[in-house]
Amino acid sequence: MATRNNILGVVQRDPKDLKLVQLLAEKTRQGKIAWSKSATGLTASVAGAMQLSFVLRPNIFSAIGMHSESWELFTVREGLIKDILKVENKDELSRIILEGSQKDPLIESVDELFRSATQTFRDDIDKAIEKVEKL
Numbered sequence: 001m002a003t004r005n006n007i008l009g010v011v012q013r014d015p016k017d018l019k020l021v022q023l024l025a026e027k028t029r030q031g032k033i034a035w036s037k038s039a040t041g042l043t044a045s046v047a048g049a050m051q052l053s054f055v056l057r058p059n060i061f062s063a064i065g066m067h068s069e070s071w072e073l074f075t076v077r078e079g080l081i082k083d084i085l086k087v088e089n090k091d092e093l094s095r096i097i098l099e100g101s102q103k104d105p106l107i108e109s110v111d112e113l114f115r116s117a118t119q120t121f122r123d124d125i126d127k128a129i130e131k132v133e134k135l
Contacts, residue, residue: 013106017085020076021106024052025113028120035117041071042117050084051077054114057089069118074110 024046027033033052035044042054055073076085087110 013104017087018106018109020085021087021109021113024076025109025116028113028116031120033117035120037121042114044117049079051075053077054117071110071114074114 024033027046028035028044033044033046035042035052041056044052046052053073053075054071057070057072070089072089074085074087074089075083078084087106089107089110
């Protein structure tokens with residue numbers, strides 16, 4: 001979970017963080033990681049003791065029927081205490097102001113993991129729709 005700033009102030013991350021997230025996304029797409037959804041986030045358990053969690057960003061548009069989900073925090077924990085990886089997803093305007101226009105590859109990979117995890121729930125809804133249509 002190492003991060004540091006280079007001389008230009010750009011965050012540099014440990015390449016192993018990126019590799020871990022890419023592997024988690026791949027295993028999620030393969031259906032090997034089962035995610036659970038709650039009102040505030042997504043969680044999964046890997047290899048017994050490793051806990052994955054996304055905290056969902058509050059959606060200000062949900063009151064008018066727009067339900068676009070995004071995440072604000074992704075964590076990987078070993079057991080109950082030890083954080084292996086913690087990634088914050090700043091809103092787009094804050095990110096551009098603080099970090100410039102180039103998006104962090106780790107954030108992009110966590111975005112892909114989030115899309116893969118949420119696709120599972122969309123697939124479940126599609127299956128439910130198909131079952132009801134066949135009634």
